[in-house]
Amino acid sequence: MLCDTCYRMLHHQAGLRENRRVELRFDHHRRISTLREAAESGCSICSALARQLEREHFIDLGAADQNIHLQAALASICGREWKRGYYSLDFLLDGRWMRTFALRPRTSTANSWWGLIRRRKTQHPHQHAAHTHSPAVFELAQRWLSNCKCADPTSSSPSSSPSTRQEQYYPHRLLDLDSIKRAIASSSPSSPSDPIEPINPQTRIHLLETRSPHWQKTDPSTNRYVTLSHTWGSPSPPTTTTTTPRLLASNRQALLTAGIALASLPATFRDAAVFASHLPGVRYLWIDALCVVQAETPTAFVRQSDADADALGADEDWRVQAAEMDRVYRNAYLNISAAVGDGGDAAGGGGAGGAAEVGLFRERNPAALGEDEVGVDVRGLLELDGDGDGDGYEDEYDEDDELDGGGYDRGRGARRRRRRALKACVKAGVGAVLGCLRWKKKKQQQHVKRCSVVDVALWDDLVEDAAVNRRAWVYQERLLAPRVLHFCADGQLAWECSERCCTERYPDGVPGLQLKSGVIVSEERVKDLEPVEEASLPDASLEDVNGDLEKKEEDDDVVVVAPRRLHHYELWKRIVEMYSQKELSRQGDKLMALAGLAKFFFDTKLAPGWPPVPQQRQLPQQHPYVAGMWREYLEVQLLWRVEPRFEDGWIHNGTRRYPRRAPSFSWAALDVPDGVVGGEYRDQNLLFRVEDVQMKYVDSRNKFGLVEGTGCRLLLDARVVQIELHEIEPVFITPYGWWVSGGKAPSFMDMYTDVYLDSPTDDGDVFEAGAKIFCMPASTGEGGTKQSPSDCICLLLQLIGEAEGRRAFKRIGLARLSDYESEKFQQDSKDVQSEKMYLY
Incomplete structure (x- = not known):
């Protein structure tokens, strides 16, 4: 949704301060309190602005109210890469650039009554829930998984090699989620928007060792494993208040036999176990802190002298497991990334807070998750890529002249005539039912362009700039894992594979835009670095x-x-x-x-x-x-x-x-x-x-x-x-x-x-x-x-x-x-x- 300030600025040119022909300059919020209120209400523009201004220490949303000089500049985007009709919306604080949004045009057909029918046929409806631990969120994640065509080591599809299909790789150690899955199967189903029924916190998960003679191989297509990426924090010594469990040489046998209760796990580990248990065909979870022997003191590795295999030293085990990281992540069905929190994870370094304590499941504002559309008034703006006289107006055209793809195609005349005939039938039918409804085709006012608001930095905000993705180990994990599901700081889910990047706002694919040297261009993302087919x-x-x-x-x-x-x-x-x-x-x-x-x-x-x-x-x-x-x-x-x-x-x-x-x-x-x-x-x-x-x-x-x-x-x-x-x-x-x-x-x-x-x-x-x-x-x-x-x-x-x-x-x-x-x-x-x- 958009707040009143943003809507009136774009639709009515409210606050217009200066017309420079190539850009329109507006006054935006003038006080921190109004910006904060707009962000809390779910305005997609103000929420992004407020986060960035506070993150970069330009303002303090929690401090006393004060004046700010926030402006917006609307301009037409030109260049060979862009079709006609895109606009940029830059925000400046005290004359200093802060953030850029793109205004992507919607065709007039898409905005008509007929376009509404067509959009309902082609777009996936998605109901945004107020919790990330709701059935609707799990269903969206499952849809992303089902639609992903990236190589699945457990698949019998032609894309997987025969040797891979015969025997699935499993890491040396895994956490068995069978008890959680049985608890989920016996629970009552929830409505799509309600939180799922909580799991008994005393439910225990057990450590398994796949190289043990007691390990029983299972069908890999129904017993997949997923991995977890999280922040470790600084390697400070543990304190007496640190209760986060880690796999140690001293407690390894206890984790194998008695397991560990969900209540004893930090929030991120616990939520990852519950979420993975909801995925069909997933049986195991791999977390480095619980599947690789850790040092008794985080600042140094302790090499054990006991010849017994049960007393394997952390230094030696770490080196053995680190050499297997390419296989651990490449063969995982999914990598869950805890892109929440600001660092320090009690599980790894003994620090408090961070992603481990925040957890994956949280409440969020559903109104802030949808894509916003608004009619943008561009009167007085020079259309740099236009064919007209530069006055901001264009010749009138029929609302069916553009295809949904935004361009023209051969044979368009015949298709347009068929669409007009069918639309006339629909209009006549609706008119007969309503009786008094008068259908009159209005000529579209060309100075108002229907556009969707695209936050150019959305993917960076949610994923790239997350604390977990600034870590070197996680960079390797993202590239090796065939698919990654990010639980982001604003409560939104993001999907990443070599085919596409998606968010809950853009469930079918995030617009591939980025700001480079002040120009909006096509974006290159981390998964684009995956090796391509020969x-x-x-x-x-x-x-x-x-x-x-x-x-x-x-x-x-x-x-x-x-x-x-x-x-x-x-x-x-x-x-x-x-x-x-x-x-x-x-x-x-x-x-x-x-x-x-x-x-x-x-x-x-x-x-x-x-x-x-x-x-x-x-x-x-x-x-x-x-x-x-x-x-x-x-x-x-x-x-x-x-x-x-x-x-x-x-x-x-x-x-x-x-x-x-x-x-x-x-x-x-x-x-x-x-x-x-x-x-x-x-x-x-x-x-x-x-x-x-x-x-x-x-x-x-x-x-x-x-x-x-x-x-x-x-x-x-x-x-x-x-x-x-x-x-x-x-x-x-x-x-x-x-x-x-x-x-x-x-x-x-x-x-x-x-x-x-x-x-x-x-x-x-x-x-x-x-x-x-x-x-x-x-x-x-x-x-x-x-x-x-x-x-x-x-x-x-x-x-x-x-x-x-x-x-x-x-x-x-x-x-x-x-x-x-x-x-x-x-x-x-x-x-x-x-x-x-x-x-x-």
């Missing part, structure tokens, strides 16, 4: 292949990537760029939290035909995974960079380095709040070569997992030039500059200033006197050669000593040179010869 990727033509081989013969340093391989590596690049922004409770988990996804990615995409390039005969002797990167095209992947954030006229880089968890040449050594930018897979000339990779693993059984960062190194054949790195005074926007050693310091205009340091906070010694800093030319761009360079990318290195008679370096950043700078740098370093060196 058949949909292009094969290289014979002409392309021959041309690539000729180019390769001319210069072995030219990077040539086949189309399918290019897709795979571009996909991994995007996965890393998003993953590098995620948070961890334990900093040492950076590589482990990605290990399952990396293993799955290699098995499904890169393993067939490995090694792919005949010239790289050394690859079979080396593991393909190199601390978050791949051995094939490793040189390109080493050219990642940390993009600093520009804010308030200053450049900020809050990156921190953790050298023990990954070597300096890997992005995994850094915590980057805004993520890294991967190297480009383009035609380019490499100026160095990786000759050998030496990795040191924490657990040699899982080479996709943890490494000892200081024990890993690359043997490079490269040229390095000693340079002077300098911090520029803050009067300049560019914070760093460098030049080749040997001469006096140049002026600012003669420095190389396109510099991206990895972690200036932790690498502060690079600016000290006597720091030995070097520049390693890495690649020239497309069209460039070693003799005639174009733009150039260089790695910035710090000399840290010698190893086996060779110089040893660590990476500290990356620099880019323009065409002119590249040529100048080549002249300055023309006498430097390549050498064999180690990069740690």
Whole structure:
């Protein structure tokens, strides 16, 4: 629903302050109290605005009332991507942009009496309940599950492989929900809008071990398992008030034999168990806190010395289970995501509150869940994509001239005539029944456009920005799980699979819109990063292949990537760029939290035909995974960079380095709040070569997992030039500059200033006197050669000593040179010869 302020602004141009022709500027709410009341009443626009303003600390809805200067700007959306008729509605607080909504046009036919009949035939009716634990919500979730065509490991459909259909994978441990399902079967049915009958809190669920000889295999199609994603919070020590159960070596046997009562579980675990029990064919639940042996103290793992299998240590069990994460989530029927709360989960870290205490089931305002439609008055607004004279009015047209899809089609004249004839019959019949009803077709006033209100940031609000989805482990879980059901903070359910994203407001699919650089464009979502079918990727033509081989013969340093391989590596690049922004409770988990996804990615995409390039005969002797990167095209992947954030006229880089968890040449050594930018897979000339990779693993059984960062190194054949790195005074926007050693310091205009340091906070010694800093030319761009360079990318290195008679370096950043700078740098370093060196 829309509040009176929003409705009158859009429909009657109430509060119009300024007509700029390309946009109409309105005054909106002027006091916090009226905004709060509108949000509480269920206004979809004001609810979203209030949440964002409070989340970003612009206002405090609970504080005393005060004046605010909130404005709205209505404009026509133009551009090749958009059909005629879309509008943007931007909201500003004190002149600062806050949020954008899209106004999506409804065809005139859809708004007519005849259009109402057609919409009732095509749209799924959905009654919004006041509780998330109501039959109506369960039915919607079941409909999403039933309509999902994503691969189901338990299905006998042609999409599942024969080996998968013969024997379903089960995790090492599961929670048996049989007692809850029997309680549900014996309870009285509820009406769709009423809460379901509560389960006896003393009902117990039992831990099962599927590798035990007592485990009895069951029909996987009727005994599926689901998983739960939730926040863990900070790894603080448990207190005497912490009662959240965890699987420990000391209580494992009790959980196997006696089980645990629902009343003893935190709200999220309890609600997940009840919800999963309502799903047909689901028998088991997997929760990490109760299915993986946890440490007795959360800050450290405790290794048990008892030889008995019942005394399995948490450290060892965690490593074994972490190596199975790709199979645990990929084979799950559904992943339930607790996208509620603001962090801290008592189950994981001993902290209070958070998603575990909030739970999945909650009351909500049904009025705020529906999609809003409103007649938008666009008088005086310049139609940028229009064909008219720009006065905001258009020629009259028949209300049946547009199809429901919003466009025209061949044969439309005949279909329109048939629709008119049928509509005339309907009108005549209704007129005869009512007797006195007069049907008169009114010419539609073109300055009022019937539009639906689309919150462009809705998916981000509900899903992407949820505390649970900022976690690194959960990012892996979302990509591995075939389908995810999110219980969101506003009480709304959201569905996510590789086919579609849905919410209760948009049960048939969320409009794929996002705001990018101030423009509303089509949105790319996390599930779009799932590996696609091989058949949909292009094969290289014979002409392309021959041309690539000729180019390769001319210069072995030219990077040539086949189309399918290019897709795979571009996909991994995007996965890393998003993953590098995620948070961890334990900093040492950076590589482990990605290990399952990396293993799955290699098995499904890169393993067939490995090694792919005949010239790289050394690859079979080396593991393909190199601390978050791949051995094939490793040189390109080493050219990642940390993009600093520009804010308030200053450049900020809050990156921190953790050298023990990954070597300096890997992005995994850094915590980057805004993520890294991967190297480009383009035609380019490499100026160095990786000759050998030496990795040191924490657990040699899982080479996709943890490494000892200081024990890993690359043997490079490269040229390095000693340079002077300098911090520029803050009067300049560019914070760093460098030049080749040997001469006096140049002026600012003669420095190389396109510099991206990895972690200036932790690498502060690079600016000290006597720091030995070097520049390693890495690649020239497309069209460039070693003799005639174009733009150039260089790695910035710090000399840290010698190893086996060779110089040893660590990476500290990356620099880019323009065409002119590249040529100048080549002249300055023309006498430097390549050498064999180690990069740690």
